[in-house]
Amino acid sequence: MNESAIKSSNLNALVNSIEGIEVITDLELVRKLSQDYHTFSPILVTQLADKVADIVIRPANEQEVIKVAAACSKYRIPVTVRGAGTGNYGQCVPLHGGVVLDTSKMQDIIWVKPGVARVQAGVKLAALDKQAQKLGWEMRMAPSTYRTASIAGFVAGGSGGIGSIRYGLLGDRGNLLALKVITMEEEPRILELRGDEVQKVTHAWGINGIITEVELPLGAAYPWAEVIVTFPDFMSAVRFGKDLASADGLIKKEVGIFASPIPQYFTALRKYIPEGKHAALLMIAEPSLELLSGLVKQYKGDITFKKSAQEATKGLHLAEYTWNHTTLHARTADPSVTYLQSIFPNDNLQTIEHMYRHFGDEVMMHLEFIRANGALASPGLQLVRYTTEKRLKEIIRYHEDHGVFIANPHSYLIEEGWKRAIDPEHLKFKQMVDPYGLMNPGKSKTLNQS
Amino acid sequence: MNESAIKSSNLNALVNSIEGIEVITDLELVRKLSQDYHTFSPILVTQLADKVADIVIRPANEQEVIKVAAACSKYRIPVTVRGAGTGNYGQCVPLHGGVVLDTSKMQDIIWVKPGVARVQAGVKLAALDKQAQKLGWEMRMAPSTYRTASIAGFVAGGSGGIGSIRYGLLGDRGNLLALKVITMEEEPRILELRGDEVQKVTHAWGINGIITEVELPLGAAYPWAEVIVTFPDFMSAVRFGKDLASADGLIKKEVGIFASPIPQYFTALRKYIPEGKHAALLMIAEPSLELLSGLVKQYKGDITFKKSAQEATKGLHLAEYTWNHTTLHARTADPSVTYLQSIFPNDNLQTIEHMYRHFGDEVMMHLEFIRANGALASPGLQLVRYTTEKRLKEIIRYHEDHGVFIANPHSYLIEEGWKRAIDPEHLKFKQMVDPYGLMNPGKSKTLNQS
Numbered sequence: 095m096n097e098s099a100i101k102s103s104n105l106n107a108l109v110n111s112i113e114g115i116e117v118i119t120d121l122e123l124v125r126k127l128s129q130d131y132h133t134f135s136p137i138l139v140t141q142l143a144d145k146v147a148d149i150v151i152r153p154a155n156e157q158e159v160i161k162v163a164a165a166c167s168k169y170r171i172p173v174t175v176r177g178a179g180t181g182n183y184g185q186c187v188p189l190h191g192g193v194v195l196d197t198s199k200m201q202d203i204i205w206v207k208p209g210v211a212r213v214q215a216g217v218k219l220a221a222l223d224k225q226a227q228k229l230g231w232e233m234r235m236a237p238s239t240y241r242t243a244s245i246a247g248f249v250a251g252g253s254g255g256i257g258s259i260r261y262g263l264l265g266d267r268g269n270l271l272a273l274k275v276i277t278m279e280e281e282p283r284i285l286e287l288r289g290d291e292v293q294k295v296t297h298a299w300g301i302n303g304i305i306t307e308v309e310l311p312l313g314a315a316y317p318w319a320e321v322i323v324t325f326p327d328f329m330s331a332v333r334f335g336k337d338l339a340s341a342d343g344l345i346k347k348e349v350g351i352f353a354s355p356i357p358q359y360f361t362a363l364r365k366y367i368p369e370g371k372h373a374a375l376l377m378i379a380e381p382s383l384e385l386l387s388g389l390v391k392q393y394k395g396d397i398t399f400k401k402s403a404q405e406a407t408k409g410l411h412l413a414e415y416t417w418n419h420t421t422l423h424a425r426t427a428d429p430s431v432t433y434l435q436s437i438f439p440n441d442n443l444q445t446i447e448h449m450y451r452h453f454g455d456e457v458m459m460h461l462e463f464i465r466a467n468g469a470l471a472s473p474g475l476q477l478v479r480y481t482t483e484k485r486l487k488e489i490i491r492y493h494e495d496h497g498v499f500i501a502n503p504h505s506y507l508i509e510e511g512w513k514r515a516i517d518p519e520h521l522k523f524k525q526m527v528d529p530y531g532l533m534n535p536g537k538s539k540t541l542n543q544s
Numbered sequence: 545m546n547e548s549a550i551k552s553s554n555l556n557a558l559v560n561s562i563e564g565i566e567v568i569t570d571l572e573l574v575r576k577l578s579q580d581y582h583t584f585s586p587i588l589v590t591q592l593a594d595k596v597a598d599i600v601i602r603p604a605n606e607q608e609v610i611k612v613a614a615a616c617s618k619y620r621i622p623v624t625v626r627g628a629g630t631g632n633y634g635q636c637v638p639l640h641g642g643v644v645l646d647t648s649k650m651q652d653i654i655w656v657k658p659g660v661a662r663v664q665a666g667v668k669l670a671a672l673d674k675q676a677q678k679l680g681w682e683m684r685m686a687p688s689t690y691r692t693a694s695i696a697g698f699v700a701g702g703s704g705g706i707g708s709i710r711y712g713l714l715g716d717r718g719n720l721l722a723l724k725v726i727t728m729e730e731e732p733r734i735l736e737l738r739g740d741e742v743q744k745v746t747h748a749w750g751i752n753g754i755i756t757e758v759e760l761p762l763g764a765a766y767p768w769a770e771v772i773v774t775f776p777d778f779m780s781a782v783r784f785g786k787d788l789a790s791a792d793g794l795i796k797k798e799v800g801i802f803a804s805p806i807p808q809y810f811t812a813l814r815k816y817i818p819e820g821k822h823a824a825l826l827m828i829a830e831p832s833l834e835l836l837s838g839l840v841k842q843y844k845g846d847i848t849f850k851k852s853a854q855e856a857t858k859g860l861h862l863a864e865y866t867w868n869h870t871t872l873h874a875r876t877a878d879p880s881v882t883y884l885q886s887i888f889p890n891d892n893l894q895t896i897e898h899m900y901r902h903f904g905d906e907v908m909m910h911l912e913f914i915r916a917n918g919a920l921a922s923p924g925l926q927l928v929r930y931t932t933e934k935r936l937k938e939i940i941r942y943h944e945d946h947g948v949f950i951a952n953p954h955s956y957l958i959e960e961g962w963k964r965a966i967d968p969e970h971l972k973f974k975q976m977v978d979p980y981g982l983m984n985p986g987k988s989k990t991l992n993q994s
Contacts, residue, residue, distance in 0.1 A: 208767065209831035230680050230764075234793075261792050268793025268835045290838035311793070311831040314680075314764025317658065340918025342711050343684075343718025343761070381659035381761040385718045388740035468790030470918070 100191055104169040105148055111165045115158045118150040127194050132184035134421050136480055137504040145187045147194040154199045156306045163282040174534045175300040177247020180239040184506035185251040185299045189536035212309040215246030231312035234261040238419035246305040249296050256348045256413050258464040270310055275303035277527040294523040300534045303527040316379035317403030318347055320412040323395040324371040328353050329447055331372040334393035339463035345379035350416040353459035359424040360415050366399040375412045420460050424477050436474035437499040509539045516540045550641055554619040555598055561615045565608045568600035577644050582634035584871055586930055587954040595637045597644040604649045606756045613732040624984045625750040627697020630689040634956035635701040635749045639986035662759040665696030681762035684711040688869035696755040699746050706798045706863050708914040720760050725753035727977040744973040750984045753977040766829035767853030768797055770862040773845040774821040778803050779897055781822040784843035789913035789920055795829035800866040803909035809874040812860050816849040825862045870910050874927050886924035887949040959989045966990045
């Protein structure tokens with residue numbers, strides 16, 4: 095598939111055949127909607143610089159999605175489905191032009207019941223959360239971009255985030271109930287995938303059909319207080335984080351650990367985190383707050399900021415300094431900063447300490463405690479002071495040589511991510527739902543070679 | 545301390561000095577209130593056969609407790625504090641006569657707020673649960689005796705139970721907020737222990753002051769469905785249990801695994817569990833039910849019983865077939881059955897399988913999946929077809945020789961329990977709150993020797 099293969103006559107025919115559906119051709123807007131947050135990576139910025147769709151289509155409902163899928167199939171035009179474009183791997187960037195299918199008009203919260211919700215693809219995570227909380231429930235997990243990110247975008251391009259310390263990752267059994275998917279065929283089918291079947295489409299970067307609806311289990315809502323704890327010693331902060339993460343009696347939603355000088359990038363938080371101090375940013379259920387202090391004391395920490403659940407609804411949100419918002423804040427202060435995504439070996443924190451000491455401020459340690467696949471983990475989203483591509487590769491290699499798995503955020507290939515392979519179930523399902531290989535082409539090494 | 549040391553003149557003086565407080569002297573009732581469920585153990589039945597209090601005192605409130613403590617201290621009379629007497633280690637049996645202090649009149653639910661409750665010692669677990677559920681909360685964990693057991697009894701003599709698969713044990717940080725304790729002195733003090741301090745009194749079998757109030761965090765209430773899954777193969781049932789227990793996205797409150805022929809003891813459940821089949825008894829949040837079926841299928845199980853949360857409020861409760869209710873049902877059918885309490889090594893289920901095959905029906909495998917100290921565990925409450933004390937000891941020895949830790953339920957000594965030692969903090973605190981050594985004397989090997 096090559097962009098030059100898309101004849102403008104085909105594009106015109108496509109546009110004519112979907113009359114009444116919003117089509118964007120304005121070059122600036124098309125360019126903007128061909129982007130995501132791969133800009134965190136200087137490597138991807140270069141590689142994806144000239145990648146842009148020919149047009150953007152914004153269907154308003156499932157019927158319009160079906161029409162677009164039918165027409166794109168008929169005219170063999172590549173389709174890159176887009177939520178809010180908050181991904182960091184270039185998931186939403188069309189490598190071969192064609193159509194960006196923007197789901198942002200599909201904003202219906204279809205229903206919210208105790209413990210379960212069903213929504214259209216483009217619903218913002220924060221919007222669902224607000225509705226769910228009225229019933230005493232909430233989203234189980236969300237990326238730090240929850241205000242703008244869409245649910246189908248999260249399902250297709252994300253893996254977990256704030257809340258994963260309690261519920262594990264989106265791919266862990268139990269965190270997703272059903273997906274409605276439109277196939278990319280001349281006569282598109284509507285598939286309802288339920289239960290374990292959903293995994294054929296989750297985290298597949300939009301190569302496996304167009305998600306139009308998502309049904310997901312909710313978590314019981316807790317009143318979440320926000321807390322900053324500072325530590326003079328980094329490894330104390332890490333051990334504190336691990337103990338807190340392990341304490342099943344302490345209910346928490348977020349345990350992020352930030353080595354100095356990272357907190358200095360958090361302009362609004364700087365007054366709570368003295369220079370040279372390491373910080374834990376926490377979301378803790380209010381009934382667990384009192385018992386947190388024993389643990390803080392044990393690791394010689396200081397609680398410098400505490401916001402009740404009531405207050406936490408207003409003003410700054412600690413959640414928006416965690417996960418990849420950390421990287422965002424750092425890059426706002428210093429655009430040369432980039433990052434890694436790492437899984438450390440299960441070695442009782444030794445490798446984390448080694449990397450922390452080995453790289454000093456060149457690779458600034460940022461850990462997020464989560465549960466994944468039934469176990470505790472503390473993936474790193476380290477900030478890297480970027481100099482050259484060669485040096486970045488050296489840094490990655492050094493980590494890999496020490497048993498650290500790097501889910502490379504400097505590649506747009508699925509196979510460089512968390513699983514270091516494309517899911518065979520994804521491939522099998524793709525043959526069925528995208529027979530012409532039109533969906534987000536170029537993102538899979540395996541598919542590119544076949 | 546020896547029972548003959550209690551002069552009847554002292555007892556009379558005690559009774560005279562607490563006028564207005566209920567005193568029970570009726571021999572049958574005193575005998576009954578000197579008992580607990582140590583009767584599960586043929587060894588303890590023999591050892592504790594003649595152990596009985598001189599009188600039972602039933603204070604109605606804190607002021608009365610203080611008067612009793614003062615008088616017992618003044619006249620040096622041993623005090624064994626009692627909740628509902630649902631313990632299995634003889635915790636409530638007075639070894640040296642004296643007073644049984646029965647807290648069952650102290651039934652006030654002081655307050656229930658979102659996420660936290662404070663209650664008097666004698667409140668039944670089920671009563672608090674009912675109140676909490678009206679606000680959308682529930683007790684985090686409870687033994688299978690939750691209908692009759694009292695909260696202070698659970699704190700003093702229990703360790704976890706139904707719900708521990710989600711929140712860990714009572715001793716895990718975060719599961720208990722505060723205790724009010726009356727000291728055993730001529731001028732009793734009222735101590736409010738908060739945070740980590742509570743551990744000086746929890747699971748201390750009533751040797752460390754009289755608990756009059758308990759403040760505990762609640763869990764968000766889920767609609768709990770009840771499910772029985774049967775398996776043709778025992779190890780499939782165990783692996784199913786472990787996978788379910790590990791799936792952070794599947795919300796559950798109880799995962800109990802029962803080898804054949806144990807389910808045949810469950811008269812009311814027999815129709816759902818064919819002879820020869822092994823069973824999992826589960827409490828699962830309704831939104832997780834649909835996703836359970838994939839896991840059931842994976843291990844070739846059959847769902848034979850499913851009761852919605854709505855229906856589960858009526859009729860039989862699966863919870864009352866788990867934990868030590870399993871033993872109770874077995875002993876109802878066959879009074880010669882006794883049991884073990886075991887912690888298996890972290891060996892990927894090999895030891896469990898070995899013991900299952902080695903002992904056959906002599907030691908019937910019953911596992912409860914829990915989280916404890918931040919990790920998954922599957923303690924055994926195996927049922928044993930009792931023949932002789934010698935053979936029971938052989939069985940225990942064989943387990944220990946294979947790395948299984950036995951929290952011996954055939955001993956009334958604290959040091960034979962889960963921790964195989966008395967907590968040094970308990971000892972330190974005891975010197976302060978019970979200077980005359982009057983509280984539940986004889987239950988600690990360490991104290992007996994000192």
